[in-house]
Amino acid sequence: xxxxxxxxxxxxxxxxxxxxxxxxxxxxxxxxxxxxxxxxxxxxxxxxxxxxxxxxxxxxxxxxxxxxxxxxxxxxxxxxxxxxxxxxxxxxxxxxxxxxxxxxxxxxxxxxxxxxxxxxxxxxxxxxxxxxxxxxxxxxxxxxxxxxxxxxxxxxxxxxxxxxxxxxxxxxxxxxxxxxxxxxxxxxxxxxxxxxxxxxxxxxxxxxxxxxxxxxxx
Amino acid sequence: xxxxxxxxxxxxxxxxxxxxxxxxxxxxxxxxxxxxxxxxxxxxxxxxxxxxxxxxxxxxxxxxxxxxxxxxxxxxxxxxxxxxxxxxxxxxxxxxxxxxxxxxxxxxxxxxxxxxxxxxxxxxxxxxxxxxxxxxxxxxxxxxxxxxxxxxxxxxxxxxxxxxxxxxxxxxxxxxxxxxxxxxxxxxxxxxxxxxxxxxxxxxxxxxxxxxxxxxxx
Ligand SMILES: Nc1nc2c(ncn2[C@@H]2O[C@H](COP(=O)(O)OP(=O)(O)OP(=O)(O)O)[C@@H](O)[C@H]2O)c(=O)[nH]1
Ligand SMILES: Nc1nc2c(ncn2[C@@H]2O[C@H](COP(=O)(O)OP(=O)(O)OP(=O)(O)O)[C@@H](O)[C@H]2O)c(=O)[nH]1
Ligand SMILES: [Mg+2]
Ligand SMILES: [Mg+2]
Ligand SMILES: [Zn+2]
Ligand SMILES: [Zn+2]
Numbered sequence: 001x002x003x004x005x006x007x008x009x010x011x012x013x014x015x016x017x018x019x020x021x022x023x024x025x026x027x028x029x030x031x032x033x034x035x036x037x038x039x040x041x042x043x044x045x046x047x048x049x050x051x052x053x054x055x056x057x058x059x060x061x062x063x064x065x066x067x068x069x070x071x072x073x074x075x076x077x078x079x080x081x082x083x084x085x086x087x088x089x090x091x092x093x094x095x096x097x098x099x100x101x102x103x104x105x106x107x108x109x110x111x112x113x114x115x116x117x118x119x120x121x122x123x124x125x126x127x128x129x130x131x132x133x134x135x136x137x138x139x140x141x142x143x144x145x146x147x148x149x150x151x152x153x154x155x156x157x158x159x160x161x162x163x164x165x166x167x168x169x170x171x172x173x174x175x176x177x178x179x180x181x182x183x184x185x186x187x188x189x190x191x192x193x194x195x196x197x198x199x200x201x202x203x204x205x206x207x208x209x210x211x212x213x214x215x216x217x218x
Numbered sequence: 219x220x221x222x223x224x225x226x227x228x229x230x231x232x233x234x235x236x237x238x239x240x241x242x243x244x245x246x247x248x249x250x251x252x253x254x255x256x257x258x259x260x261x262x263x264x265x266x267x268x269x270x271x272x273x274x275x276x277x278x279x280x281x282x283x284x285x286x287x288x289x290x291x292x293x294x295x296x297x298x299x300x301x302x303x304x305x306x307x308x309x310x311x312x313x314x315x316x317x318x319x320x321x322x323x324x325x326x327x328x329x330x331x332x333x334x335x336x337x338x339x340x341x342x343x344x345x346x347x348x349x350x351x352x353x354x355x356x357x358x359x360x361x362x363x364x365x366x367x368x369x370x371x372x373x374x375x376x377x378x379x380x381x382x383x384x385x386x387x388x389x390x391x392x393x394x395x396x397x398x399x400x401x402x403x404x405x406x407x408x409x410x411x412x413x414x415x416x417x418x419x420x421x422x423x424x425x426x427x428x429x430x431x432x433x434x435x436x
Contacts (some may be wrong), residue, residue, distance in 0.1 A: 040260065041342060042362060042364045068370060070372065073369070122258075125310070125312040149260055153287060153288075170362070170391045
């Protein structure tokens with residue numbers, strides 16, 4: 001029974017990978033730099049994308065695909081900032097897949113986009129397996145999930161290009177040690193850059209923005 | 219493609235429901251009161267089960283099935299309290315299913331258990347569809363996920379018997395309004411009891427314990 005499910009998933013993942021490849025080619029052809037923003041529920045994905053839009057919106061043409069199960073709340077937060085936004089509702093699925101992104105891309109004028117943020121569904125498990133066509137994968141956790149969160153979800157850190165530990169301003173209130181979380185991430189994947197951020201600490205947000213720009217300039 | 223996945227899920231869910239039914243019968247026959255503790259990543263599931271064990275462990279024989287993707291960290295927290303614990307690792311799945319619970323039950327001496335807590339994987343989406351054989355479903359979110367979390371995940375609140383908004387002690391630090399979250403839950407499901415809790419507020423924890431006892435006395 002469990003094996004049956006696993007077999008099905010393999011086919012599903014293979015089909016997903018093929019669509020992700022074609023998304024990727026389409027994005028490269030149109031010179032759209034694309035980030036898949038994964039992370040825990042409420043860890044600060046929308047907040048950090050909003051900060052990036054505020055900081056980079058004058059220099060780059062930005063669009064967002066906002067993944068959510070049923071709601072369009074994050075999508076309207078992005079629209080309020082004046083960026084082109086597609087609300088991608090997964091229905092019952094706990095992750096975005098390449099097909100849903102393919103459909104969302106069809107709604108975007110890719111020739112006139114420099115940066116595309118894809119906000120994934122809050123989940124540290126399934127998004128690992130579903131490539132979307134992105135250039136860079138970011139994983140965001142916050143101190144308030146507890147400082148054992150990293151070691152409980154090794155795969156997502158191993159599969160990401162950049163890791164962010166957010167809400168460090170409330171570390172004490174939730175008995176969490178952000179330095180331990182950073183060390184855990186580095187142990188899982190020594191090569192990954194790790195940012196400690198707080199929306200209330202401008203310097204930490206600037207560092208996040210610099211990372212995005214450094215990828216674009218590559 | 220998307221439809222294919224949905225069809226597969228229907229078969230999987232049907233099979234799951236049948237095993238859940240048989241788990242339920244087994245638990246009733248052995249007079250084990252069982253709670254499925256669902257909730258967001260790091261929302262306080264383990265903490266609230268620990269509090270219940272501390273408060274009820276002298277009067278009831280308690281066991282725990284601790285669901286996690288790969289780690290056994292929560293399981294060892296429960297073992298430290300001296301209760302019988304089964305670590306149920308899902309591998310790549312983002313939720314417990316009835317089959318995994320069936321296997322875990324086989325490792326427990328059900329005749330000598332009064333209360334069984336099943337800690338589900340941190341996820342507000344998939345656990346909704348996978349019944350395990352439980353008597354009572356609890357959903358836990360915390361203020362730190364943001365006070366729009368409820369309306370983003372209506373299904374899990376509609377399918378639960380008790381809802382908890384935890385970490386109300388840090389509401390201000392994360393700009394969240396727990397009263398709004400409670401009102402949202404009541405709007406989704408008027409009949410559901412909603413508890414606002416903080417591990418640092420003894421009275422709120424006592425109310426959670428009283429709820430558990432009231433179910434047992436039914
Ligand atoms: N204290 C503090 N709160 C933060 C920080 N970043 C985000 N928050 C708060 O955390 C809550 C969730 O933030 P979001 O940006 O909506 O998180 P998200 O990951 O997009 O959430 P979902 O899309 O629902 O999974 C909101 O109430 C934010 O105000 C931070 O650095 N410090
Ligand atoms: N401030 C505050 N922190 C809390 C409260 N409840 C739990 N925490 C902290 O939140 C973090 C996560 O708590 P856990 O009980 O491990 O949460 P969980 O839902 O079991 O987490 P996972 O099993 O990893 O999904 C820990 O650091 C706890 O100390 C609370 O009421 N207030
Ligand atoms: Mg969001
Ligand atoms: Mg836990
Ligand atoms: Zn999934
Ligand atoms: Zn799932």
